[in-house]
Amino acid sequence: MEARHRVRAAALELFAERGFHGTGIRDLAQRAGLSTATLYHYMGTKEELLAEIMRSSMDLLLQAATRVGVQGAAVDRVTRLVHVHVLAHAARPLHTRVVDDELRALSPPLRVEIIGLRDRYERLWQAAITDGVADGVFHLRASDVARRALLEMCSGVARWYRPDGPLSVEQMAARYTELALNLLGVAGPVPDLDTAIARDAHRLVAELWPEDAA
Amino acid sequence: MEARHRVRAAALELFAERGFHGTGIRDLAQRAGLSTATLYHYMGTKEELLAEIMRSSMDLLLQAATRVGVQGAAVDRVTRLVHVHVLAHAARPLHTRVVDDELRALSPPLRVEIIGLRDRYERLWQAAITDGVADGVFHLRASDVARRALLEMCSGVARWYRPDGPLSVEQMAARYTELALNLLGVAGPVPDLDTAIARDAHRLVAELWPEDAA
Amino acid sequence: MEARHRVRAAALELFAERGFHGTGIRDLAQRAGLSTATLYHYMGTKEELLAEIMRSSMDLLLQAATRVGVQGAAVDRVTRLVHVHVLAHAARPLHTRVVDDELRALSPPLRVEIIGLRDRYERLWQAAITDGVADGVFHLRASDVARRALLEMCSGVARWYRPDGPLSVEQMAARYTELALNLLGVAGPVPDLDTAIARDAHRLVAELWPEDAA
Amino acid sequence: MEARHRVRAAALELFAERGFHGTGIRDLAQRAGLSTATLYHYMGTKEELLAEIMRSSMDLLLQAATRVGVQGAAVDRVTRLVHVHVLAHAARPLHTRVVDDELRALSPPLRVEIIGLRDRYERLWQAAITDGVADGVFHLRASDVARRALLEMCSGVARWYRPDGPLSVEQMAARYTELALNLLGVAGPVPDLDTAIARDAHRLVAELWPEDAA
DNA sequence: CATGAATGAGTCTTCATTCAT
DNA sequence: GATGAATGAAGACTCATTCAT
Numbered sequence: 001m002e003a004r005h006r007v008r009a010a011a012l013e014l015f016a017e018r019g020f021h022g023t024g025i026r027d028l029a030q031r032a033g034l035s036t037a038t039l040y041h042y043m044g045t046k047e048e049l050l051a052e053i054m055r056s057s058m059d060l061l062l063q064a065a066t067r068v069g070v071q072g073a074a075v076d077r078v079t080r081l082v083h084v085h086v087l088a089h090a091a092r093p094l095h096t097r098v099v100d101d102e103l104r105a106l107s108p109p110l111r112v113e114i115i116g117l118r119d120r121y122e123r124l125w126q127a128a129i130t131d132g133v134a135d136g137v138f139h140l141r142a143s144d145v146a147r148r149a150l151l152e153m154c155s156g157v158a159r160w161y162r163p164d165g166p167l168s169v170e171q172m173a174a175r176y177t178e179l180a181l182n183l184l185g186v187a188g189p190v191p192d193l194d195t196a197i198a199r200d201a202h203r204l205v206a207e208l209w210p211e212d213a214a
Numbered sequence: 215m216e217a218r219h220r221v222r223a224a225a226l227e228l229f230a231e232r233g234f235h236g237t238g239i240r241d242l243a244q245r246a247g248l249s250t251a252t253l254y255h256y257m258g259t260k261e262e263l264l265a266e267i268m269r270s271s272m273d274l275l276l277q278a279a280t281r282v283g284v285q286g287a288a289v290d291r292v293t294r295l296v297h298v299h300v301l302a303h304a305a306r307p308l309h310t311r312v313v314d315d316e317l318r319a320l321s322p323p324l325r326v327e328i329i330g331l332r333d334r335y336e337r338l339w340q341a342a343i344t345d346g347v348a349d350g351v352f353h354l355r356a357s358d359v360a361r362r363a364l365l366e367m368c369s370g371v372a373r374w375y376r377p378d379g380p381l382s383v384e385q386m387a388a389r390y391t392e393l394a395l396n397l398l399g400v401a402g403p404v405p406d407l408d409t410a411i412a413r414d415a416h417r418l419v420a421e422l423w424p425e426d427a428a
Numbered sequence: 429m430e431a432r433h434r435v436r437a438a439a440l441e442l443f444a445e446r447g448f449h450g451t452g453i454r455d456l457a458q459r460a461g462l463s464t465a466t467l468y469h470y471m472g473t474k475e476e477l478l479a480e481i482m483r484s485s486m487d488l489l490l491q492a493a494t495r496v497g498v499q500g501a502a503v504d505r506v507t508r509l510v511h512v513h514v515l516a517h518a519a520r521p522l523h524t525r526v527v528d529d530e531l532r533a534l535s536p537p538l539r540v541e542i543i544g545l546r547d548r549y550e551r552l553w554q555a556a557i558t559d560g561v562a563d564g565v566f567h568l569r570a571s572d573v574a575r576r577a578l579l580e581m582c583s584g585v586a587r588w589y590r591p592d593g594p595l596s597v598e599q600m601a602a603r604y605t606e607l608a609l610n611l612l613g614v615a616g617p618v619p620d621l622d623t624a625i626a627r628d629a630h631r632l633v634a635e636l637w638p639e640d641a642a
Numbered sequence: 643m644e645a646r647h648r649v650r651a652a653a654l655e656l657f658a659e660r661g662f663h664g665t666g667i668r669d670l671a672q673r674a675g676l677s678t679a680t681l682y683h684y685m686g687t688k689e690e691l692l693a694e695i696m697r698s699s700m701d702l703l704l705q706a707a708t709r710v711g712v713q714g715a716a717v718d719r720v721t722r723l724v725h726v727h728v729l730a731h732a733a734r735p736l737h738t739r740v741v742d743d744e745l746r747a748l749s750p751p752l753r754v755e756i757i758g759l760r761d762r763y764e765r766l767w768q769a770a771i772t773d774g775v776a777d778g779v780f781h782l783r784a785s786d787v788a789r790r791a792l793l794e795m796c797s798g799v800a801r802w803y804r805p806d807g808p809l810s811v812e813q814m815a816a817r818y819t820e821l822a823l824n825l826l827g828v829a830g831p832v833p834d835l836d837t838a839i840a841r842d843a844h845r846l847v848a849e850l851w852p853e854d855a856a
Numbered sequence: 857c858a859t860g861a862a863t864g865a866g867t868c869t870t871c872a873t874t875c876a877t
Numbered sequence: 878g879a880t881g882a883a884t885g886a887a888g889a890c891t892c893a894t895t896c897a898t
Contacts, residue, residue, distance in 0.1 A: 021235035145389045149367040156366030183397040449663035580798030581791040603787045611825040
């Protein structure tokens with residue numbers, strides 16, 4: 001309950017900050033304000049703890065993307081996918097960094113599971129891109145390269161965005177969307193983005209992903 | 215001589231594969247074919263070993279970028295910077311992954327040093343982008359966001375590119391350059407890239423960065 | 429509780445017997461009847477363990493000396509200081525040998541602390557000697573040389589005294605007091621010492637310094 | 643030859659400063675300006691190196707004491723023994739500290755040998771004291787206690803004497819002799835010491851024990 | 857519910873020493 | 878005569894985990 005949550009929060013922070021192998025259970029216990037023995041009341045092994053964090057994060061991202069990225073015109077879908085992805089990475093950087101960076105720390109069975117979720121997520125992006133190319137609105141030579149490029153560039157946000165910087169998360173999402181649509185070769189200048197999209201995406205992230213989720 | 219190099223090579227592989235904290239001294243010794251005590255005949259501390267790898271990698275990247283990214287029109291500079299970056303990341307993925315992922319494993323003094331090199335590298339990109347915007351050939355709202363997006367997307371190559379896949383490294387570089395120029399808002403369709411650029415960049419990387427560099 | 433004390437006792441014995449650097453963690457664990465890992469449940473670092481022993485020993489000696497060596501005539505003060513010192517060194521030879529011999533094993537900050545205690549202790553002796561010279565009862569050319577000579581000679585007891593030898597600790601203290609007063613140039617033959625002094629000093633040492641103190 | 647001497651000198655300094663167990667062969671090599679492998683051209687094991695230093699030091703001390711402490715009146719013998727001992731400890735503090743402090747670092751066979759030398763040395767003192775008591779010039783209740791007290795107090799010099807302090811080594815020796823004769827209960831005030839004794843003792847130490855002996 | 861106690865296996869690093877060249 | 882290479886054993890200390898209470 002209370003303590004269980006503190007353990008997750010501690011793990012989230014430390015795994016994001018120092019990496020899985022750079023974090024000891026003593027560190028976790030101290031950050032959570034518990035003894036190491038008590039820690040084991042609220043968790044399985046250290047690796048399971050990591051897997052839970054990654055699973056729930058990837059799950060939420062997948063849900064959000066499913067809601068916004070399946071229906072509609074390719075441009076709209078990509079726009080909303082970028083918004084959700086960027087907002088999630090800017091607003092929940094700890095979760096996303098752990099998912100992005102610590103896959104290799106998982107042993108094969110758990111790694112396979114998380115990679116499965118990630119692949120489903122990437123397939124939503126791939127479909128939107130492929131559809132856009134088929135529709136003639138995106139102009140690309142290699143759509144899978146574009147997908148990877150797009151995802152990598154948007155994920156970077158979690159590594160450097162600071163909420164007290166010059167850009168709000170919504171502005172960030174808007175900038176990245178412009179870059180993404182440019183990258184995809186959408187003809188003509190990208191029009192000003194409807195701020196309603198950012199608002200919706202933000203609400204979605206906040207709803208699925210409570211600030212103190214761990 | 216011989217053994218010293220094997221140690222570096224082992225560290226390069228393992229740090230890239232499992233991360234610094236995920237790699238034990240015993241792992242290094244085994245991979246290098248030495249006893250752990252002998253290992254210390256050829257290295258300082260494990261951290262110094264990491265720092266050496268990062269320093270030399272970042273150094274080479276910086277040299278290459280300085281040669282191709284300082285003079286000429288902004289479009290040409292970005293084109294060549296992307297080529298060098300992508301080729302380096304595709305052809306030397308171990309080095310680049312270590313530099314990209316293990317900064318946090320360094321203690322402050324060494325981290326500061328390596329970050330200094332990285333910052334000088336990024337400034338070359340930033341200058342090219344800013345110049346392109348000033349010249350009216352790039353169309354962007356936030357050039358620093360674009361720089362980060364560009365670098366992140368290009369660096370991703372080191373994580374997924376396989377030389378036995380459908381694309382050659384030169385083709386990869388070409389595709390990424392198209393995406394980059396699109397992203398930067400270069401007007402009109404990107405023309406077919408001069409393959410001489412790829413050839414030059416490849417030669418530069420290979421020259422500065424011998425295949426077995428460690 | 430129990431084990432914690434065994435660790436201290438083991439350290440006391442081994443540090444006194446083999447010196448700090450001559451004692452390994454494994455030796456300590458074996459002597460305490462614990463595994464090396466368990467050892468660390470009850471101690472900080474090996475150096476902190478040494479410092480604790482030295483601190484408590486020096487502290488007790490300082491307390492005892494403060495009680496008997498501040499008030500009264502110089503001859504009486506020196507008499508009681510010698511008694512306390514000799515009794516402590518004869519009855520607690522492990523503690524005193526560690527304090528006397530292992531100062532150099534401490535890193536600077538801890539060393540400074542312990543030396544501070546020792547200096548306060550020596551100042552009590554110095555004051556008694558200086559007062560005796562001023563009163564004309566001691567006849568000396570260099571009182572600081574006398575202080576050092578006195579302390580060194582009395583400390584030697586911890587290195588050779590055996591309780592199963594021909595002299596009791598009280599007799600030892602009496603002999604050393606005679607030597608000390610002679611050394612200080614007290615005129616005339618030293619009279620037979622009041623055995624009450626030895627009894628009091630012995631009681632003081634035993635009270636402050638329980639036999640199994642560690 | 644040259645290098646062999648540097649090794650001995652390095653060992654002398656470091657063993658005195660940090661103790662045998664606190665000194666590594668790497669430290670020795672560095673101080674001697676040699677590689678560790680080269681070190682072994684000029685020495686046997688680390689322990690043998692220690693034993694050599696102790697043996698030669700104890701030997702020289704024994705020779706000196708034999709020359710001055712066997713013949714003559716007890717008062718004169720003690721006077722000269724104290725002079726030699728104090729001068730040796732003040733002028734060759736490294737040697738004497740190693741002999742005094744590192745006996746326990748020797749394994750039994752070597753320890754037995756060195757202790758044999760020390761015992762012969764102490765027997766010279768004991769004889770002088772006993773003779774003085776028999777002659778009625780010393781007044782003591784326990785002559786062996788006095789011997790130990792005397793030796794301990796005089797040996798302390800090696801731990802604190804600094805040649806740039808207020809007292810010359812000859813003055814030191816004079817002060818200690820006064821204290822020693824007082825301690826031994828020599829009746830009446832100790833007369834001013836003949837400075838020729840100090841000069842002779844100093845010459846003897848210097849002659850037997852060249853400054854750079856190692 | 858919570859934790860102090862306990863540990864085998866591991867961490868990185870240094871030890872004193874040998875030996876081929 | 879001198880040393881780079883090499884190492885098994887040991888150095889101090891931490892690891893993630895279990896369990897009795």
